[in-house]
Amino acid sequence: MDYYFLTTYYTQPKNKKQIEVVDYCKRFDNILTVNKCAIDAMHAELKLLCDKLNEKFPKSREINLAQNSHTGSVSIKEVDTYYEVFRINATKVRGTYEFSEKIQNKLSNKQNLELQ
Numbered sequence: 001m002d003y004y005f006l007t008t009y010y011t012q013p014k015n016k017k018q019i020e021v022v023d024y025c026k027r028f029d030n031i032l033t034v035n036k037c038a039i040d041a042m043h044a045e046l047k048l049l050c051d052k053l054n055e056k057f058p059k060s061r062e063i064n065l066a067q068n069s070h071t072g073s074v075s076i077k078e079v080d081t082y083y084e085v086f087r088i089n090a091t092k093v094r095g096t097y098e099f100s101e102k103i104q105n106k107l108s109n110k111q112n113l114e115l116q
Contacts, residue, residue, distance in 0.1 A: 003093040004039060004072070006031045010086045017057040018085050021076055024049055025086045032093070039090050043067060043074055050076060 008029040013019040025046070033039055047065045054062050062079040075087040 002035055003096075004033045004036070004090045005093055006033060007089050007091070008086065009089070011084065013085070015057070015060050017053050017060045017063065020053055021049070021063065021085050025076070025088065028088055033090070039072075042088075046074065046076065 006028050008025060010022050010025070013022050028042065033042075043065065050063050050065050061081070063076050063085060064079055066075050066077050068074070072090040072092070073087055074090075076085045077083060078085065
């Protein structure tokens with residue numbers, strides 16, 4: 001099973017549409033997801049958010065969802081500009097660390113033997 005850790009990056013919002021995007025997407029910061037399917041579902045959810053906000057605020061610049069398959073990041077950008085409103089990076093977790101008392105007992109026994 002693959003785990004992905006999500007981190008977010010955003011710039012200062014300039015209008016009401018961008019404020020809503022940032023407020024909505026902040027909930028994805030420092031989240032551990034279970035698999036790639038959860039990330040795909042998040043992408044679909046963000047695409048719906050962009051469509052909804054484009055309808056709600058028709059006078060401001062349109063925003064689109066852009067995905068980068070090489071880095072695993074997804075960003076919300078203004079159309080016809082390079083201005084990035086929000087970016088979410090998905091980093092694959094290499095492994096986990098768990099505390100074990102058995103290992104600690106073995107280490108303390110070795111240290112006690114070395115001290116004597």
